[in-house]
Amino acid sequence: MIKIKVSILFLVVALSSCKKNDDNLIGNGNNDPLPNIENTSGYRMLLIGNSFFRPYAEKLNYLAIDAGLEEHNSTTVFRGGANGQPINFWNDSTTQEHAEIKSTLDMGDIEIFGMTSGHDYENPEDRIEGHRAWIEYALQKNPNTSFFIAIPPIDFPAQWDSLAQANGYNTIEDFYGYFVNSIVHNMMVNQLRDEFPSVNIFTIPTGWATFNLCQMYLDDLLLDEINLFGQKETSIFTDQKGHQGDIVIETGGLVWLNSVYNIDLSSYNYETGFHTDLHEIAIQIMNNHDPEYKK
Numbered sequence: 001m002i003k004i005k006v007s008i009l010f011l012v013v014a015l016s017s018c019k020k021n022d023d024n025l026i027g028n029g030n031n032d033p034l035p036n037i038e039n040t041s042g043y044r045m046l047l048i049g050n051s052f053f054r055p056y057a058e059k060l061n062y063l064a065i066d067a068g069l070e071e072h073n074s075t076t077v078f079r080g081g082a083n084g085q086p087i088n089f090w091n092d093s094t095t096q097e098h099a100e101i102k103s104t105l106d107m108g109d110i111e112i113f114g115m116t117s118g119h120d121y122e123n124p125e126d127r128i129e130g131h132r133a134w135i136e137y138a139l140q141k142n143p144n145t146s147f148f149i150a151i152p153p154i155d156f157p158a159q160w161d162s163l164a165q166a167n168g169y170n171t172i173e174d175f176y177g178y179f180v181n182s183i184v185h186n187m188m189v190n191q192l193r194d195e196f197p198s199v200n201i202f203t204i205p206t207g208w209a210t211f212n213l214c215q216m217y218l219d220d221l222l223l224d225e226i227n228l229f230g231q232k233e234t235s236i237f238t239d240q241k242g243h244q245g246d247i248v249i250e251t252g253g254l255v256w257l258n259s260v261y262n263i264d265l266s267s268y269n270y271e272t273g274f275h276t277d278l279h280e281i282a283i284q285i286m287n288n289h290d291p292e293y294k295k
Contacts, residue, residue: 042072043111043260046104046138048097050084052152053116055244056206059253060260066270067263075104085118087130101134108141112260114148114204117184128188135196146200146295147192148259151184153207155242157214157228173211180205185293202295204259208285209251210236210244216276222247223275247274254282259295 042064047057057076064072077097082088092098104110115134119127131149138145153176154160160172169175184203192201213236216222226247227235235245244252250272258265265279265286272278286294 042069044109045072045074045112045114045260046077046101046110047074047114048077048084048086048089048101048134049114049116049150050078050080050082050118051243052155052206053084053150054078055249056150056204056252056256057114059249060256063253063257063270064261067257067261067268069261075100075110077101077104082118084116085130086115086134087119090130090133102137105138106141110138110142110145112146112148113138113142114150117149117151117188117203119188127183128192131188131192132195135192135199135201139196139199146202148202148204148295149184149189150204150206150256151180153210153242154179156240157210157237157242158240173215176207176211180207181290185290189293200295202259203289203293204256205285205289206252206255208288209255209281210242210248212281212285213248213251216281223277247276247278250274251278251281251285254279255285258282258286259289262295 047053047060049057054076057074057078061072061074061076077089077100078084079089079097083092089098089101105113113134115131119130131147135147138147154163154172156163164170164172164175167175169178180203189201189203193199213222214228217226217228217236224247225234226245229235229237229239230245232238232245236248237243238245254265254268254270254272257263257268265283268279270279
């Protein structure tokens with residue numbers, strides 16, 4: 001989630017996290033071929049974040065195994081709100097979560113390390129302080145690790161229109177596009193790449209799942225009975241903060257699966273539990289994602 005005020009960009013996340021619920025999902029039986037995948041056995045991953053990151057990390061764990069990547073394995077460390085940002089995981093050096101992240105990296109077998117795009121708002125001149133610290137630490141025993149930054153949506157959806165207009169944009173989609181490209185890509189990823197020129201650093205544009213589905217709801221294009229706010233199983237948002245409903249989590253999970261494993265979603269036989277073609281939405285999101293910031 002991204003909270004942005006006039007001329008200032010903030011990432012603020014809630015203290016709650018979404019509960020995983022995959023009981024009604026049907027996989028492809030692990031029998032389908034997996035085209036264009038670099039690692040058909042799966043990666044060992046470390047994923048750290050908050051409640052606008054956690055649902056997709058958990059969904060990726062499910063989808064990767066469903067897709068036949070049987071050796072996919074991830075260590076996940078989550079904390080609510082700003083506590084789940086990289087800088088706070090790093091600064092809170094006496095916590096169990098800090099120790100768990102370091103001990104996981106100390107084993108030396110992490111292939112992909114994923115974090116959120118949050119940063120220390122009291123130090124806006126250095127948006128990558130936390131990311132830098134964890135990358136430096138990780139590379140000591142994991143020199144071939146790739147890193148990604150997951151970009152969450154803007155929070156408080158009821159305020160989207162006024163927020164976009166206050167910052168000079170006609171739509172929230174235009175405003176989010178500015179955040180993705182100008183802030184995360186240009187000011188964060190590019191700087192990290194300059195500091196770590198031999199390291200693969202990419203982004204996952206998770207937030208587009210929320211925005212695209214919300215616009216489809218407003219345009220009456222969803223093929224399911226979905227509310228804007230309500231129960232997780234039947235709504236886009238579960239609260240005013242903008243936490244994700246299942247339809248968003250399913251779509252975002254497919255975005256993560258394609259981003260990390262390059263699975264062709266058009267031939268991935270997975271039942272999302274929805275009539276709306278969430279595979280196609282995820283495909284469009286990744287097709288529109290700048291290839292310079294793909295894995």
